[in-house]
Amino acid sequence: MTYGKCECGGEVREKKITYIRRFNGQPYEFENVPVGVCRDCGERIFKGKVLEKLEHIALDKRNFIKELSLPVAEFH
Numbered sequence: 449m450t451y452g453k454c455e456c457g458g459e460v461r462e463k464k465i466t467y468i469r470r471f472n473g474q475p476y477e478f479e480n481v482p483v484g485v486c487r488d489c490g491e492r493i494f495k496g497k498v499l500e501k502l503e504h505i506a507l508d509k510r511n512f513i514k515e516l517s518l519p520v521a522e523f524h
Contacts, residue, residue, distance in 0.1 A: 451484030451493050458488025465492075471506045477516065478502055 451460035467481040481502070484493035505511045 449482060449484070449495055451495075454486035454489060454491050454493070456486060456489045456491070458486040458491075460484040460486050460491075460493055467502070469502060469506075471503060474506075475518070476502075476506050476512075478505065 449462055451462065454460050461484065462482055463485045464480045465483050465485075467478045467483070468475055469478070470476070482495075482498060484495075485491070486493075
């Protein structure tokens with residue numbers, strides 16, 4: 449995928465990342481998500497099709513390869 453230039457003017461290159469996103473209040477972790485990352489400022493740029501696919505994946509529990517337990521604490 450091509451991403452063009454970042455708003456800061458830096459070059460954007462595609463990387464595969466681990467991404468955590470909430471759907472209906474539930475956190476999901478996705479591995480190997482393609483995203484454009486600016487080489488200068490680090491800004492991440494997601495394509496609309498990628499975000500749509502993440503939502504589609506989250507709707508079907510059979511897509512998940514493992515489930516994690518995550519400790520949660522409130523910052524005071």
